[in-house]
Amino acid sequence: MTVLSGAPANQLAVANPWSMVPSLGNLDAYISAANRLPLLTQEEEQGFARRLRDHNDLEAAGALILSHLRLVISISRQYLGYGLPHGDLIQEGNVGLMKAVKRFDPDQGVRLVSYAMHWIKAEIHEYILKNWRMVKVATTKAQRKLFFNLRSMKQGFKADSADGDTHRDTLSADEVSQVASRLNVKPEEVLEMETRMSGGDVLLDPSPSDDGDEGFGPIAYLADASQEPTAQLESRQRDRLSTDGISTALAALDDRSRRIVEERWLKVNDDGSGGMTLHELAEVYKVSAERIRQIEVAAMKKMKKALAEFA
Template identity: 60%
Template sequence: MTTATMNLPVLSGGDSLDRYVQQVHAIPMLSQEEELSLANRFHTENDLDAAGKLVLSHLRVVVSIARGYAGYGLPQADLIQEGNIGLMKAVKRFEPSRGVRLFSFAVHWIRAEIHEYILRNWRLVRVATTKAQRKLFFNLRSMKKGMAALTHKEAAQIAADLGVKPEEVLEMETRMRGQDVALMADDGDEDGYAPIDWLADEDNEPTAVLQRRATDRLQGAGLEDALATLDDRSRRIVEARWLADDSGATLHELADEFGVSAERIRQIEVKALQKMKVALACAEC
């Protein structure tokens, strides 16, 4: 399935980005019954028109997720384009018989494509040539406590954990700082939108959807099987960091829980995610 099989809104940056956002938010979300019907048509009849409707109705999800990566300094249009590729991959692999909504399943694929794009293109990855600097690049955000800028004491602690200088931590934070996407849009922003806008559908109240999010993610095609390949400690770390309803546990919080260093938690996390990636890849074969 490619963009040639459907009429996607045009996205090329600049003023057209605003028009694109308006276009994708004008596309109505599907009810659960409509989504199920389209997914079955695609998988049983290879109906590309049905696949296209599934993609179009979830383009707004990609926009919201891409906004969360504004701090990396890459063009928002490019992030959205990469996320759209992830969305199309998700639609191709989506199995409606599992009883999971496409939104929950697609989030993983959208983020994965955006992450790969950042790794290939972000300027700081090229600048950060040493192992310690790369470790700082990938872990700084998760090690920060709260939204406020780091204090010198906090920077010194992170520097000690990652084996870099406090000055490097503060410099990296300054260069990475960007806006985070709130769950709720500002009350005064008539054109504002946020994830809460599409977490609900006609058949579910927002609170019920939020309560099921963690369960939905664990039931997503192959994800439960991938988690089952991990030992108890690795699974706990992955679920706490990536599958929690809130913002997820920090490395330091998990380090306190298991009585090890934050760096050790990071190593376990990386190894666990690599193992899950292999398991997911095998499931697709």
């Protein structure tokens, strides 16, 4: 065993102090070991911090980190309600602690515990926002503020409400205004975050259930069949037939037959207006309406044959 320089003579440490802390795989052992690590006095803390700042002494950095692991554990417990693993929360908090130790200035007159709390919470917040849902629920400063305060405020409203109103999960208009005023955000932002937090993740393409039934998910109605290669080829073929093909088929007709087809089919609007009736065309060509119908049928057969050859 060796004595850490800068520490009192009665404070002994092994050559590798990190060996005293189990891995986070055994969470109970880790927490127990972290809580047994000795705290530093203000003089010891400043001594280690100056050694780190002035000489980049990693042994001093380790002493500062080890003595504050219990702080990370304590802060991480505040975020267990989000359903994320406690070990992951502690690990992210430790990242924040290491950042705080690296940036800590002992000459500012504050203890590391006060300075580190901000960095520890910031890392845990970032982890929660990235992993609580597959889709990010909070990206702006106002949304982050709402995300970490809205649920606890809603619980407070329920505790203060009448017994008959505790079943309500959504905020009332008055409660929305109170939250917006207290957090200095817009009421619309409060309602939007409440909606986001009340929703859950949905599998895009769920697997069949245990009894063999097909799972139904958004993929069933989000898939765009029109973009399939076969559908696109068919669409292009229809477009070609409806433009160049029709023009070629009409060119095979005589003038009278072509006009009859155009007036009876091509000039008619979706609402039924436009074009000419059989009787109107019969008056133009001084024949009977039945004769116009016969010419139309013959022209359509001729066009059908021309379209088949064009395709």
